[in-house]
Amino acid sequence: MKFSLFLGCTIPARLNQYASASRAVLEELGVESVEIGEFNCCGYPLRNIDFKVFLLSSARNLALSERRGLPIMALCQCCYGSLKKADHLLKEDASLRNEVNASLEREGLRYEGGIEVKHLLQVLHQEVGIKAIKERIEKPFKGLRIAAHYGCHALRPSRVVQFDDPVAPSLFDQLIEATGAEAVDWSMKADCCGAPLWGVNDGLSIDLTLKKLTDGRRSGADYLCTACPYCHIQFDKVQKMILSQRDLNHPLPSILYPQLLGLSLGIDRRLLGLEMNEISLKGIEERLA
Amino acid sequence: MKVAGWLRSLSKIIHLKRFSRTWMGKQLTMVQLMELDACMHCRTCSSQCSVAVAFEGIPNIKILPSEKIASIRALASGDGLTERDLRELQEGAYLCTNCYRCTVVCPAGIDLQKLWFRVREILLQRGTPEFLLLSPLSFYRGLMKEDMDQRDYEEPLIRAREAMAAGWELIRAKEKALPLTPKDKRFQDKLGLSAQAKTFSVCFGCKTCTTVCPVVANYEDPQTALGLLPHQIMHACGLGIRDLAFGSNMLWDCLTCYQCQEQCPQGVYVTDVLYELKNLAMREVKEKTWR
CATH class of the missing domain: 1.10.1060.10 (Alpha-helical ferredoxin)
Structure with a gap:
């Protein structure tokens, strides 16, 4: 199992713990990952501006990975959605592919539709498998209730992303339960975190985020679990920013999945970067059996 | 040799003093003015830029970091930039995923990211609407809102929305x-x-x-x-x-x-x-x- 690891722009600059925890977990589970330095922006924020610029941006990454003969594994769900969409279009539409390749060729690159795009959670669920993960668990959690936040761009549009059942998804819940934690049932689990509007329409963004947090809390969750840097930053840094603004005092902390898994796999906690959270994750390690 | 060195330092001081008298120069720190002077235009930053590929579709060379800093330097030394140049610089400064790669690779050690953050806000305060504000590129700006004046934060967003709506009168x-x-x-x-x-x-x-x-x-x-x-x-x-x-x-x-x-x-x-x-x-x- 070998993949090119697509980190994107947000993780290295702002959420390095997601990268280091993922690398540690993947190594522990026997998944080899290669980092391609020439990767550029996946195109997600560029899609608001110009479609062809978005497509070219995404396609360049696909071409770089195809040149090494490796499938791409994205850690960010916005990256995943973008790369998947570009891949889907380029695989289906030969004239579009030719047009994009005409631009890429100037750099000596080409994309022929020969690789797959995956997200970290898919790789863990499908390639590694729940059984294999459970076998490696050193310290399962006990009495820990987690609300899985799936993330929009991983689930939808399902025809393109083919990640999980879009209405009743379960793979993230299964991955969480593999660690011994209980994945709570909450009605808003597939809803948007609100991050796409943060910085654009803050009032609306916060309203949506708070709805999710309230639902998570009401369902009895101790922590939210995320697998996307935007979602995580929204539930962590932005939640902290709005706590005083909206007069709230019980934050619902968010943990990234490889951090949760890493703890129960017994990985060196220095690689997991738990202290880098703005809303403290103190107390989660006490739930390990 | 000593005199040559002394003359060089003197000319540098005079040079920087000139920088600090311009509209742009006054709003940057002394370190930033020195950084503008230190830029060798080697273009290493542009070679690593995450969104350099956008230049293929959006014909604004100031998307590239090396061109951004060249424009900022021109502004700081009192060169007149046209309104078009300023709009391009504003767009180029905003069309950035804030990934820090340019900053990490700069051989002169210039804190480019900090320069983009600062120049972005300076230009937005001029009042020209920036439509890129209405995109997820604003996420990072939102994360920094506590470090800025609330009005300075909100006004460019309001202006962008209004300018966008102004183009389509039938909705009103x-x-x-x-x-x-x-x-x-x-x-x-x-x-x-x-x-x-x-x-x-x-x-x-x-x-x-x-x-x-x-x-x-x-x-x-x-x-x-x-x-x-x-x-x-x-x-x-x-x-x-x-x-x-x-x-x-x-x-x-x-x-x-x-x-x-x-x-x-x-x-x-x-x-x-x-x-x-x-x-x-x-x-x-x-x-x-x-x-």
Whole structure:
């Protein structure tokens, strides 16, 4: 199992713990990952501006990975959605592919539709498998209730992303339960975190985020679990920013999945970067059996 | 040799003093002025820029970090930049994913990212609307809002929205009779690329998209807050009424969460149509305002 690891722009600059925890977990589970330095922006924020610029941006990454003969594994769900969409279009539409390749060729690159795009959670669920993960668990959690936040761009549009059942998804819940934690049932689990509007329409963004947090809390969750840097930053840094603004005092902390898994796999906690959270994750390690 | 060295330092001081007297120079720190002087234009930053590829589609060379800093330096040394140059610099400074790669690789050790953050805000305060604010590129700005004056933070956003809405007068003229013929075929023909063969045309008005939209559900009176609702935007596309489609707040408040597209029983690519409309609106309003 070998993949090119697509980190994107947000993780290295702002959420390095997601990268280091993922690398540690993947190594522990026997998944080899290669980092391609020439990767550029996946195109997600560029899609608001110009479609062809978005497509070219995404396609360049696909071409770089195809040149090494490796499938791409994205850690960010916005990256995943973008790369998947570009891949889907380029695989289906030969004239579009030719047009994009005409631009890429100037750099000596080409994309022929020969690789797959995956997200970290898919790789863990499908390639590694729940059984294999459970076998490696050193310290399962006990009495820990987690609300899985799936993330929009991983689930939808399902025809393109083919990640999980879009209405009743379960793979993230299964991955969480593999660690011994209980994945709570909450009605808003597939809803948007609100991050796409943060910085654009803050009032609306916060309203949506708070709805999710309230639902998570009401369902009895101790922590939210995320697998996307935007979602995580929204539930962590932005939640902290709005706590005083909206007069709230019980934050619902968010943990990234490889951090949760890493703890129960017994990985060196220095690689997991738990202290880098703005809303403290103190107390989660006490739930390990 | 000693005299040459001393003369060099003196000229540097005079040089920097000149920088610090200009409109741009006054708003930067002394370290930043020295950094502007230190730039060798080696273009290493541009070679690592995450969004350099955008230059292939958006013909603004100031998207590239090396060109951004050259422009800033020109401004700081008192060179007159045209209004067009300033708009390009504003766009280039904002078209950035804040990934820090340029900063990490700069051989002169210039804190480029900090320069972009600062220059971005300086330019936005001038008052020229920046439409890129209405995109996820603003996420990072939002994360820094506590470090800035609230009005300085909000005003550029308000200006961008207003300038965008100003281009499409029909959305505001509620009592005006709309001519439905001749149909704006040009508008309809443009909607095709990412929306994949004009799927809006199969919409039969069931309103499922509007019903499942979390943004619509957030308001007591969504019609007033958003202008047009998703199903109405599809209908506007069908009728070829570009003004209504472009001028709605719904377009810029869309989360791109894809619930509408997922649930549509007819297979209308609702979110993708909204994306396409955003792209067309951006292009048209930019053409109008940059002339």
